[in-house]
Ligand code: GUN
């Protein structure tokens with residue numbers, strides 16, 4: 001058993017608004033092993049009260065620091081680190097001119113390993129402790145990322161990118177040598193092999209990953225839907241309604257479906273644990289379909305601003321009541337830092353909410369990158385919060401990390417002002433330490 005003393009931020013789970021923060025100026029976080037041997041939060045609260053209850057716990061004291069839940073990144077592409085900051089007119093030329101050429105390099109297992117190591121290290125440096133991310137269409141890219149995440153004991157979900165048409169030939173799913181099975185069937189067999197090998201091993205999870213409807217044949221989408229039913233606790237990840245030209249293309253390829261989103265429903269790919277990136281150009285029927293199926297949106301504001309895709313409608317999502325959380329979308333997105341993503345979400349919501357003139361509160365933004373994203377993954381109470389029972393993934397923030405941060409956070413009169421100062425001014429320098437559950441307690 002170990003305890004950490006500092007200011008502590010967590011989120012209420014038993015009261016409205018559901019994104020209400022609980023802030024302890026002088027708090028204690030007590031961690032220890034659960035029945036499965038995983039390090040979890042045993043208790044959290046004011047130092048003065050809790051210290052008496054756990055006199056045997058060794059205490060690490062971080063004066064002037066803030067302990068907060070590790071961030072949850074709901075959507076990214078680990079093979080696109082090098083694509084960050086590649087300008088294009090819009091999504092489709094960006095894919096063709098920058099992204100596909102880079103993803104082709106992942107045919108080399110050594111390239112995959114180096115990229116996986118950099119990506120995981122960068123997530124942790126930025127305080128991200130749970131991530132759902134795309135690999136490429138090469139099985140070696142999936143193996144490389146799981147191998148590295150397992151070494152770091154990180155909660156990570158990924159999967160083989162399914163794309164059997166409308167991309168460069170070397171990036172499409174491939175047939176196995178000397179095997180008569182076609183490439184589409186092989187991609188589904190590879191998916192099953194990877195699920196068997198990695199899903200629910202340590203803290204790893206598998207996601208069935210059709211890239212987006214335009215890159216998948218009907219056979220590949222229907223095979224994916226069948227796998228999604230066979231493996232109900234496996235995740236699904238894809239893209240939808242990001243860009244107007246992409247939407248027109250998807251509608252042309254699947255004219256029978258009511259909308260772009262409905263294509264996925266028609267192939268049984270909307271359900272709980274299904275995460276769809278972007279979800280920008282929706283109507284109310286799409287929103288209701290998300291709600292009724294339990295699918296969730298990964299909101300990617302830095303990517304949407306960079307690629308000029310549009311603005312996610314948070315008010316519309318809340319009005320209809322479907323789940324969403326924040327995501328970096330590296331490399332369409334421009335930053336690994338959750339602070340940059342939260343600030344971009346603030347700008348985007350401000351743009352969208354002309355009716356009220358209000359944007360999102362700092363507590364709501366922070367919640368979307370922690371508890372909200374965890375809920376979208378079906379992992380509420382497991383990650384994204386620091387309530388008793390949650391896995392002990394947390395960050396230690398230094399509000400004095402830069403002269404401007406120190407000046408501004410010293411003026412904060414309440415928790416909203418403190419959080420907002422960090423959202424507006426923060427980046428990786430704020431993250432002094434990232435603690436992963438199961439790792440040895442920090443000295
Ligand atoms: N749609 C299909 N593939 C991609 C991708 O790699 N990035 C983004 N932003 N959208 C996509």
Ligand code: ZN
Pocket residue numbers: 075076077239277329332
């Ligand atoms: Zn994406």
